Amino acid sequence: MPKIVRFHETGGAEVLKLEDLPLAEPGTGEIRLKVKALGLNRAEIMFRKGQYLETPQLPSRLGYEAAGIIDAVGPEVTDFQIGDRVSTIPSFPMGEYGVYGESAIVPASATAKYPASLSANEGAAIWMQYMTAFGALIEYGKLKKGDAVIITAASSSVGIAAIQMVKATEGIAIATTRGADKKSFLTDAGADHVIVTDEEDLVEKVMALTNGNGARIVFDPVAGPFLEQLATATASGGIIFEYGALAPHPTPFPLFPALAKGLTIRGYTLFEIVKNPDMLKRGKEYIYKGLEAGSLKPIIDRTFPLADIAEAHRYMASNQQKGKIVVTV
């Protein structure tokens, strides 16, 4: 019987349990994956805590991203066959399809092959990060050459994906990080400029870097009171994507900068993209092309074995990581 991660109560990392569950069969339109690697996401911490957009039905599985080999195919699946090397695109209810474990069943539509040049660990670190950045920056933000983009929480896998996309488009990637310890990492990852927000004035620095215009796009998963500064550092007509709620404090709406500069503040999640077949198709094409060209390249921070899943969650919560945390199976 495959080992599957579940939790019987919401709470800290310790609620995650490795359980032996019967090998399940894929239903109509589903495939079964022999999992090789899991990519971890903050959404999974929030889901585990009962603080996510989706509420867990206990006991619950969890997990959005897995890479592996298809070992069973359900009825009416035509695009995939047993033996295909694929990873999952987060576009399903986590409680129903959660992929943490040695075996996972997911909708075939939430599955994509990944380039042969990538390892399974890298394969588990593609879709969440690149599709999230693609949707905001490319699909909605219409990112173009020369655009200044502020990327907050830039050391996260999505932050790095955004840096790579801005560089691939010949924009100006302005990464922010709280402490100085991640500065050289972000420069190495391709950021044109790194602002250490614990030590530097964001608005002043962004204005200096953009001839006083401000950034055209802000890509922020933090929210909270810092949004006011981000809005002040945004150019007239600019757009701020809020794609998470990491800040522990409420978020004031930056009304006066928004009025004075005609700012757009856009709540955004990956689900808008993956639920729209046209956008999803464009996203896949863009990402495959970038992976092949090498302009997009997953950065793995650290790996954990599946038995240490709770420890991996604790590490993710600690904010030490630079890039993707991967669990090998």
Added chain:
Amino acid sequence: MPKIVRFHETGGAEVLKLEDLPLAEPGTGEIRLKVKALGLNRAEIMFRKGQYLETPQLPSRLGYEAAGIIDAVGPEVTDFQIGDRVSTIPSFPMGEYGVYGESAIVPASATAKYPASLSANEGAAIWMQYMTAFGALIEYGKLKKGDAVIITAASSSVGIAAIQMVKATEGIAIATTRGADKKSFLTDAGADHVIVTDEEDLVEKVMALTNGNGARIVFDPVAGPFLEQLATATASGGIIFEYGALAPHPTPFPLFPALAKGLTIRGYTLFEIVKNPDMLKRGKEYIYKGLEAGSLKPIIDRTFPLADIAEAHRYMASNQQKGKIVVTV
């Protein structure tokens, strides 16, 4: 010498003084207007108080909207001549060009003829209200048949303009007003539904009116804590225009509805439209067409003589008006 309204200190309505000032000559690209009527706007109260986007240089003129007859034309003005019957499009610094008075000089580019079928009082009640609503609803909001639109502070001239535009597009105009006293007025003005927010639950009522979908567009000059309810009543993928700051309380950003539904919250002012020649042109064409067809029709609440300008401002601050307050000159 023409009487001109100025203020020598920021403050209450009593700071507005009627002063005899020398008749000025229009400069390059400017025209001089013999003023017949003034349309009043809340922006002028905020400017008078020193709380507007633009800060007054004292002593300061004020006022955005005047209708009258051109009685002098500056160098390099080709589109207008003496005797033309025009009104002003707010697209200039209020302190420099403020139109409250018997004579006003404005840039020719901020001037437009108005249909012969309209009185001067109506002519002074066109551009701010219709161009503001046009920019948000038509230009950016891409309003279409069947769209449900929540219009807050709906008894204001801009609110009524929005109701008329939604009806002209065959959308569903959901007007909100705090007290029940303006309900029948709003129904008469064309609103499909009126929600009295002091007595009714906005979210529940909007959901009932939209088959549980919510409104696709919200057009709100209030902001403040009510934005959270507006966001909850907005449909997935919907857009909320914040075009003012009437609320006395800070505005929390509705992060969770924004994330869950991919909401766009857009700070917006008329200036984006009037500073963009293409948008301004489209707006003028749209508004002329609507005025001629009768789908757009200014509603005048009450008129005051110029000598009672302070009283007119007090009345505007009282929120009793239903439609435009006009000062006759």
